[in-house]
Amino acid sequence: MAWVKALPRENLEAGGRQVVKIGDRKILLVDLDGKICAVNNACPHLKLPLKKGKITPDGAIVCPFHRSAFDLCTGEVKTWSPFPPVVGNLLGKISAEKTLEVFPTRIESDSIWVDVAE
Template sequence: MHEKKYKWYKIADALRELQFGENNILQIEVGGKKICVVKTLNGIAACAAKCPHAGGNMSEGFLDKNGNIVCPVHRYAFNFNNGRDVTGEGYYLKIYPVEIKEAGIFLGIEEGGLFSWLK
């Protein structure tokens, strides 16, 4: 199976530097992509800032009682483990890996992909 390769971006030196809103969601731009960094029940997660269903801004959403991120437009909820829409509609939200290390907090963006030859 193909192993994914990531380019890692440092997004903060420490967790306290991340300025989360009341909804525990922060939108940032990394590698030319708008990404939501989220303080979850289990730590930190990251996902695409745009809902795959209707393009809602996920940073304006909220976390439900199960720790899923919920789109503010139609209330579609997405699981951070796999990006799957838990309401069963078949949509997937792009999830980005986050690693907390001694040197800081890092977010991975997949290298290559379908259109990598365009670079």
């Protein structure tokens, strides 16, 4: 696979988010101040869904389950598994720090396209 039409642009409102399925992947699309970011909807720590995660002012998404935070544009780790106290630190050590998978996006013909090439 390569570039795939994911969603009509009008279906992702300003500041909104939506999960789309492309092949076997669930991809979270986020409108971040007009820029469309596409990331794997599974946190790389415990593979839990990120859709309901908090978006921070600096453009990170925070896992709603254990509060690891990842940059939506680059996937880089901002915070690794700080929650719950004590247990989070142990879980963070069990699983090595991993970046969040990100996918290039573009707008074409009023649709959001995602490059999911492997």
